[in-house]
Amino acid sequence: MLKIKRVPTVVSNYQKDEAADESVGCGRNCLGACCINGARLPLYACKNLEKTGAGEKLVLSHEAKEPPVAFLESLVLGEWEDRFQRGLFRYDVTACETKVIPGKYGFVAQLNEGRHLKKRPTEFRVDKVLQSFDGNKFNFTKVGQEELLFQFEAGEDGEVQFFPCMPIDPENSPSVVAINVSPIEYGHVLLIPRVLDCLPQRIDHKSLLLALHMAAEAANPYFRLGYNSLGAFATINHLHFQAYYLAMPFPLEKAPSKKMITTVKSVKISELPSYPVRSLLFEGGNSMKDLSDTVSDACVCLQNNNIPFNILISDCGRQIFLMPQCYAEKQALGEVSPEVLETQVNPAVWEISGHMVLKRKKDYEGASEENAWRLLAEASLSEERFKEVNDLIFEAIGCSNQEEEPEGTIVHQQNPSGSVNQKSNRTHGGPITNGTASECLVLQ
Amino acid sequence: MSITESSESVFTTEEEESFSARYSLWIKEALDELPHNFTITDPFIPGHPIVFASPGFLKMSGYSREEVIGRNGRAFQGPKTNRRSVMEIREAIREERPVQVSILNYRKSGSPFWMLFHMIPVFGKSDGKVIHFVAVQVPISGQEHHRKMRNGSGLSGDMSDYSEMMFGSCRREVCFGHLVHQDRALPVEFDEQELENWEHCEASESEKLRAAEAISNVLSVLTRYSEFSGRLVCGKRYCLRGADCLSSSLVISLGRIKQSFVLTNPCLPDMPIVYASDAFLTLTGYKRQEVLGQNCRFLSGVDTDSSVLYEMKECILEGQPCTVQILNYSNRKDKSTFWNLLHISPVRNASGKTAYFVGVQVEASCRNTESKELRPETRQLSVVGAVRVAVRSSFMVTC
Structure with a gap:
């Protein structure tokens, strides 16, 4: 079993050190059975994509002027600012110094000395991407209701629906948006699909589509959603996406892309040949659901093959980056260079996208493109392994990647779970468990 | 795509003042005489609207001046406009720097066309503040694709040899065969549906040069007319913005x-x-x-x-x-x-x-x-x- 020690991020004020007694009855207005009765929260139901026409039409703003702040954006910002002024955050993130690192890529560095204080390093198992939900550990049913901003759902109607004060229905587990009390930028929130269903951190088709809906309805290219799998720096094994505002492009978004294939549903898949972390970019598709489903198929494939990964949802849900990575595994095996390790920066989705949250002043002051690059390069799969992983993905989404052949050689077969051919020689970022894929699956 | 008949077609005072505050009389007439396709926008008016559109631009886009003034440049984008170019333009505006990029835009009729978009900020000489953005649009003729295709290995639709880097050569999704037979009349007779499917369209060197030339001509008119008014503008930032001036x-x-x-x-x-x-x-x-x-x-x-x-x-x-x-x-x-x-x-x-x-x-x-x-x-x-x-x-x- 591979483990690393790290200081877990405190995302909720109710997140105690693991040793702390969690068994106490409540009285803190959480989401458990003890407190849920009578709980109310605004409900935002987004437009039904099918009813408003094609996905592209929906996300594309046909505004003739700079589009005004969208309703969902107002809701997120207004509720977040309210929690900020009520003092629910551990620190004022707008007081954290931040800058663009000079260079070609424009990595963004932030000095955040408060994020990791007051917390003991904890052991994290990093060699299993799928682990079953453990109700004894911290999860989002334990957060206080004041940390929740609103309920979010994919609506039935062609119009947005908003109910300022909607009872939480425990029978019909709502998806909720909550604050992250250790924000890394303004508006840092968590989207927790069907929070009461206690889903483990694992991509499923419905949940990823929900995240895409949120990106589209927020209608601001500077509001992205991110996802970390277990083994790729997720700290809480309870399904969640993160999101925040940073009104500038991420280096990952600016990286030149090279097209690999287009699927039957017109989803274009590209690689980023000059980015330090080998990644796939998914865009296009006949509808947002097509795009989302293709990425979900790819993620399910990575999960079943026990390959840790991160996701960035960009450009209002039009672009999705998928980054398989192996940093934690290398760290557990003692193969990460000491200088990189010393900075204690964990390359999760935001860092991989180019937003570096640094814990030490000296790292912030000495931040250089070279250092950022070195950290990210450690997280990347090797070229050889990336190719193998791509083959697995393309097989899973029903596309064989035969670059030599002209367009139109798209394989019309659906192969959702896929037979998996694993190489036995383990390279960096290779399958952690030898053997068949089914052995890696954790069934609940 | 979304410009429709609008009741508020009369120029608002803000858009008028955007010019009168900086330049002497007859500035618009002088700009009208330039043969180039260009627009001028004012970032200090909410919505960052177009405050001037040249006759060439209006002819190219098919809109009347009343329909264009007061609109944001994004109005000409449409469903297949390449997102990367949109991002590059957005970032250039944010950083107040020039940009030259090809982009798919749409005419009033809804027909798409590729053009080379070259934009520069115009600064106030005394305060370093951005006064306007000037954007020149040069339609991409397609002559360049023609040449590139001939150089390519096969013309029958096997595109795999081409570099498919976003910033590499011009390419499109389906096949090139159709295009090869077209010649000089390309922009007119071109199958527009096909144009939309191009992922990128590189302008020729001469088109790039033409854009740069147009920029310099517009800039020199703006400079000349700002001299008369005593509130000089220029293409370079001579001093840092003052504390009272927002970016x-x-x-x-x-x-x-x-x-x-x-x-x-x-x-x-x-x-x-x-x-x-x-x-x-x-x-x-x-x-x-x-x-x-x-x-x-x-x-x-x-x-x-x-x-x-x-x-x-x-x-x-x-x-x-x-x-x-x-x-x-x-x-x-x-x-x-x-x-x-x-x-x-x-x-x-x-x-x-x-x-x-x-x-x-x-x-x-x-x-x-x-x-x-x-x-x-x-x-x-x-x-x-x-x-x-x-x-x-x-x-x-x-x-």
Whole structure:
């Protein structure tokens, strides 16, 4: 079993050190059975994509002027600012110094000395991407209701629906948006699909589509959603996406892309040949659901093959980056260079996208493109392994990647779970468990 | 794509003033005589609208001048406009720097066309402030693709040998065969559906040169006419922006916020207003020039409770947010007073220092209690949030 020690991020004020007694009855207005009765929260139901026409039409703003702040954006910002002024955050993130690192890529560095204080390093198992939900550990049913901003759902109607004060229905587990009390930028929130269903951190088709809906309805290219799998720096094994505002492009978004294939549903898949972390970019598709489903198929494939990964949802849900990575595994095996390790920066989705949250002043002051690059390069799969992983993905989404052949050689077969051919020689970022894929699956 | 007949086709005074404030008479006539396709936009008017469109541009796009003035350049984009180019233009505006990029735009008829978009900021010589952006559009003729295809290995649709880098050669999804037989009349007879499917279209060197030439011609007219007015503009930034002057990107971001608010700068003597939203001007009845540079006290009058003013002052000194209800005096026709539910918060820049205070006004009598809307308090705080995001990032410019 591979483990690393790290200081877990405190995302909720109710997140105690693991040793702390969690068994106490409540009285803190959480989401458990003890407190849920009578709980109310605004409900935002987004437009039904099918009813408003094609996905592209929906996300594309046909505004003739700079589009005004969208309703969902107002809701997120207004509720977040309210929690900020009520003092629910551990620190004022707008007081954290931040800058663009000079260079070609424009990595963004932030000095955040408060994020990791007051917390003991904890052991994290990093060699299993799928682990079953453990109700004894911290999860989002334990957060206080004041940390929740609103309920979010994919609506039935062609119009947005908003109910300022909607009872939480425990029978019909709502998806909720909550604050992250250790924000890394303004508006840092968590989207927790069907929070009461206690889903483990694992991509499923419905949940990823929900995240895409949120990106589209927020209608601001500077509001992205991110996802970390277990083994790729997720700290809480309870399904969640993160999101925040940073009104500038991420280096990952600016990286030149090279097209690999287009699927039957017109989803274009590209690689980023000059980015330090080998990644796939998914865009296009006949509808947002097509795009989302293709990425979900790819993620399910990575999960079943026990390959840790991160996701960035960009450009209002039009672009999705998928980054398989192996940093934690290398760290557990003692193969990460000491200088990189010393900075204690964990390359999760935001860092991989180019937003570096640094814990030490000296790292912030000495931040250089070279250092950022070195950290990210450690997280990347090797070229050889990336190719193998791509083959697995393309097989899973029903596309064989035969670059030599002209367009139109798209394989019309659906192969959702896929037979998996694993190489036995383990390279960096290779399958952690030898053997068949089914052995890696954790069934609940 | 979305420009439709609009009742407000008359130029607003702001768009007129955008020119008259900087240039001498007949500037528009002089620009009209230039043969190039170009637009001029003013980032300091909310919505970053087009304030001038050349006859060539109107002819190319199929719109009338009335339909174009007051619109944002994004109006010409459509469903297949390449997102990367949109991002590059957005970033160039944010960083107040030139950009040259090909982009798929749409005519009034809905037909798509590729063009080379070359944009530069025009600065005030004395204050370093961006006055306008000039954007030249050169249609890409397609001659270049022709040549590139001939050089390629197969013309029958096997495209795999081509570099498919976004910034590499011109390519499209399906096949090139069709295009090869076309010659000089390409832009007219071209199958437009095909054009949309191109991922990228590289302009030829001569087109790039033409764009740069056009930029320089427009710039020289602007410079000449600004000399006459004594408020010089130039293509290079000669000095850093003054403290009372916001970056154009910040102003563009703030322009998206449709509620009543002002920004004041606590680092300047008497904490003057440095930004006022359109809704603030509507609420108070003042013009923008009348409030910029002023301290907010002009809103108070004889019946304004001085203890509330004192409370506000204390909060500002301590750098704390506060919400008060205060009687304000408007400059509206009836000179009426109104109860202002005012929220004030300090706003930090990228270095974490307080750069501004934001004041968000809600007229107490107009409080919307409609159940399907956000609570007024949430709406008010959402302005604070949007301002924080805009200010924090506007100080994170690379150049």
